[in-house]
Amino acid sequence: MATMTTTTPPTYTQREPGQRETTSPRDLAERGMRNLAPRVDIYEAEKAYVLLADMPGVLPDGLDVVAEHDELIIRGRVERPATTPDYQEFEPANYYRAFTLTEDLDTDGITAKLRDGVLRVEIPKSARMQPKKIQVRME
């Protein structure tokens, strides 16, 4: 059988430098897969904070986004493949990461969407945090 050759030596690169492995919450550890902290971008829009997380391989029904008290937890489960690849650079891993929210966010209005392995969470700012136009009265 022919052997695999690549331009660079094989390495496990799903966990890249700077990406940490997270401590396993019980429900995920039981499945015997590693947990990775997904890489995120967080930015502030006019009326909401937007969080984008890379979670490739997660299907919508394997995704959990929970906002409880002052914590936002994102969790993704990945199906274990039936066969082991002949050449492997990434291993299937579940995702877990928790964030602390400030009180000024509207946890009831949080929305989450998953598209092409990217989770998008929008956390609306509470009414008093949104920019308000102040009328100037002429006297």
Add this chain to the structure above:
Amino acid sequence: MDMRSLTDPWQEMRRLQGEMEHLFTELTPSWRWPLTGQYPPVNITRSDTGITLEALCPGVARESFDIQVVGDSLTLRGERKPEPDVPEDRYYRRERPMGPFTRTLSVGEALNPDQTEATYANGILRVQLARAPEATPKKIPVKS
């Protein structure tokens, strides 16, 4: 007293600097990871019918995918585009790698470019490669 610090006064500085960089990457991972070198990571599975390659690349603009097969090599091109119209100073964290990528892999077997199929789902690109007729394994019966 440590004699090394007498002979090389910069050694301690370098050591401290190394520790600081480590700390910063742990505590504030708000830097961009460039899409260079081995991106995207791939898994390859061989079977009698063909070769399946899976590449882990979430959030790639579909129209940016460019997959080419020449000889025994496969080249993957694509681009991860950042959110439109978000100024740099609005970001609290930027950990996700962005930008164009190119990766060429040699699978070590002649391929048939006309029978290559690719799908993109859940952030994983799956390329089904077919062997060229001359590279297709043939079962040899053993005569008694």
